[in-house]
Amino acid sequence: MPQLEFEGKQYEVDEDGYLQDWEEWKEGMAQLMASQDGITLGPEHWDIIKFLREYFIKFQIAPMIKILVKEIGKVMGPEKGNTKYLYQLFPGGPAKQACRYAGLPKPTGCV
Numbered sequence: 001m002p003q004l005e006f007e008g009k010q011y012e013v014d015e016d017g018y019l020q021d022w023e024e025w026k027e028g029m030a031q032l033m034a035s036q037d038g039i040t041l042g043p044e045h046w047d048i049i050k051f052l053r054e055y056f057i058k059f060q061i062a063p064m065i066k067i068l069v070k071e072i073g074k075v076m077g078p079e080k081g082n083t084k085y086l087y088q089l090f091p092g093g094p095a096k097q098a099c100r101y102a103g104l105p106k107p108t109g110c111v
Helices: 027-036 043-059 065-076 083-089 094-101
Strands: 003-006 009-012
Touching: 003 027, 027 094, 043 065, 043 083, 043 094, 065 083, 065 094, 083 094
Parallel strands: none
Antiparallel strands: 003 009
Protein backbone atom coordinates (compact mmCIF):
# COMPACT_ATOMS: atom_id res chain seq x y z
CA MET A 1 0.00 0.00 0.00
CA PRO A 2 1.35 3.47 -0.89
CA GLN A 3 2.21 5.90 1.87
CA LEU A 4 2.44 9.63 2.44
CA GLU A 5 5.34 10.79 4.55
CA PHE A 6 4.52 13.80 6.68
CA GLU A 7 6.51 15.17 9.62
CA GLY A 8 8.57 11.99 9.83
CA LYS A 9 5.56 9.68 10.00
CA GLN A 10 4.07 7.39 7.36
CA TYR A 11 0.35 7.53 6.53
CA GLU A 12 -1.43 4.95 4.39
CA VAL A 13 -2.98 6.26 1.19
CA ASP A 14 -4.76 4.50 -1.64
CA GLU A 15 -3.39 4.25 -5.18
CA ASP A 16 -4.76 7.74 -5.96
CA GLY A 17 -3.19 9.38 -2.89
CA TYR A 18 -6.29 9.59 -0.67
CA LEU A 19 -5.68 9.03 3.03
CA GLN A 20 -7.03 5.71 4.24
CA ASP A 21 -8.08 7.21 7.59
CA TRP A 22 -9.53 10.71 7.28
CA GLU A 23 -9.13 11.28 11.03
CA GLU A 24 -5.32 11.15 10.71
CA TRP A 25 -5.35 14.27 8.51
CA LYS A 26 -3.33 17.33 9.51
CA GLU A 27 -3.56 20.72 7.80
CA GLY A 28 0.06 20.59 6.69
CA MET A 29 -0.73 17.49 4.61
CA ALA A 30 -2.88 19.64 2.34
CA GLN A 31 0.06 21.99 1.74
CA LEU A 32 2.31 19.03 0.97
CA MET A 33 -0.14 17.45 -1.48
CA ALA A 34 -0.85 20.78 -3.17
CA SER A 35 2.84 21.60 -3.56
CA GLN A 36 3.36 18.19 -5.19
CA ASP A 37 0.64 19.25 -7.67
CA GLY A 38 2.26 22.67 -8.20
CA ILE A 39 -0.46 24.55 -6.29
CA THR A 40 0.02 27.09 -3.52
CA LEU A 41 -2.94 27.04 -1.17
CA GLY A 42 -4.45 30.42 -0.36
CA PRO A 43 -7.39 31.41 1.86
CA GLU A 44 -9.88 30.65 -0.92
CA HIS A 45 -8.57 27.05 -1.14
CA TRP A 46 -8.82 26.66 2.62
CA ASP A 47 -12.44 27.85 2.57
CA ILE A 48 -13.29 24.91 0.30
CA ILE A 49 -11.11 22.39 2.16
CA LYS A 50 -12.65 23.32 5.51
CA PHE A 51 -16.14 23.26 4.00
CA LEU A 52 -15.50 19.73 2.70
CA ARG A 53 -14.30 18.49 6.08
CA GLU A 54 -17.35 19.95 7.83
CA TYR A 55 -19.63 18.44 5.17
CA PHE A 56 -17.99 15.04 5.59
CA ILE A 57 -18.30 15.14 9.37
CA LYS A 58 -22.00 16.01 9.06
CA PHE A 59 -22.98 13.58 6.25
CA GLN A 60 -20.17 10.95 6.33
CA ILE A 61 -19.72 11.23 2.55
CA ALA A 62 -17.50 13.27 0.25
CA PRO A 63 -19.80 15.11 -2.20
CA MET A 64 -19.56 14.68 -5.94
CA ILE A 65 -18.92 17.86 -7.94
CA LYS A 66 -22.58 18.59 -8.70
CA ILE A 67 -23.51 18.53 -5.01
CA LEU A 68 -20.33 20.37 -4.00
CA VAL A 69 -21.14 23.27 -6.33
CA LYS A 70 -24.72 23.45 -5.06
CA GLU A 71 -23.75 23.34 -1.37
CA ILE A 72 -20.88 25.85 -1.78
CA GLY A 73 -23.35 28.18 -3.51
CA LYS A 74 -25.76 27.95 -0.58
CA VAL A 75 -23.06 28.76 1.98
CA MET A 76 -20.63 31.03 0.11
CA GLY A 77 -22.80 32.51 -2.64
CA PRO A 78 -23.02 32.04 -6.41
CA GLU A 79 -19.65 33.68 -7.12
CA LYS A 80 -17.96 30.73 -5.37
CA GLY A 81 -20.64 28.11 -5.93
CA ASN A 82 -19.89 27.50 -9.58
CA THR A 83 -17.69 25.07 -11.46
CA LYS A 84 -15.56 27.75 -13.14
CA TYR A 85 -14.44 29.22 -9.80
CA LEU A 86 -13.81 25.81 -8.25
CA TYR A 87 -11.82 24.55 -11.27
CA GLN A 88 -9.62 27.67 -11.07
CA LEU A 89 -8.74 26.68 -7.50
CA PHE A 90 -8.52 22.93 -8.07
CA PRO A 91 -7.68 22.28 -11.74
CA GLY A 92 -7.36 18.53 -11.09
CA GLY A 93 -11.10 18.44 -10.40
CA PRO A 94 -12.64 20.43 -7.55
CA ALA A 95 -14.33 17.58 -5.72
CA LYS A 96 -11.59 15.05 -6.39
CA GLN A 97 -8.51 17.20 -5.73
CA ALA A 98 -9.99 19.23 -2.86
CA CYS A 99 -11.17 16.06 -1.08
CA ARG A 100 -7.68 14.58 -1.36
CA TYR A 101 -6.18 17.74 0.14
CA ALA A 102 -8.82 17.62 2.89
CA GLY A 103 -7.85 14.05 3.77
CA LEU A 104 -11.22 12.69 2.74
CA PRO A 105 -12.13 9.66 0.63
CA LYS A 106 -12.57 10.03 -3.12
CA PRO A 107 -16.01 11.55 -3.76
CA THR A 108 -18.78 9.31 -5.01
CA GLY A 109 -19.04 9.31 -8.77
CA CYS A 110 -15.37 10.19 -9.36
CA VAL A 111 -13.33 7.90 -11.57
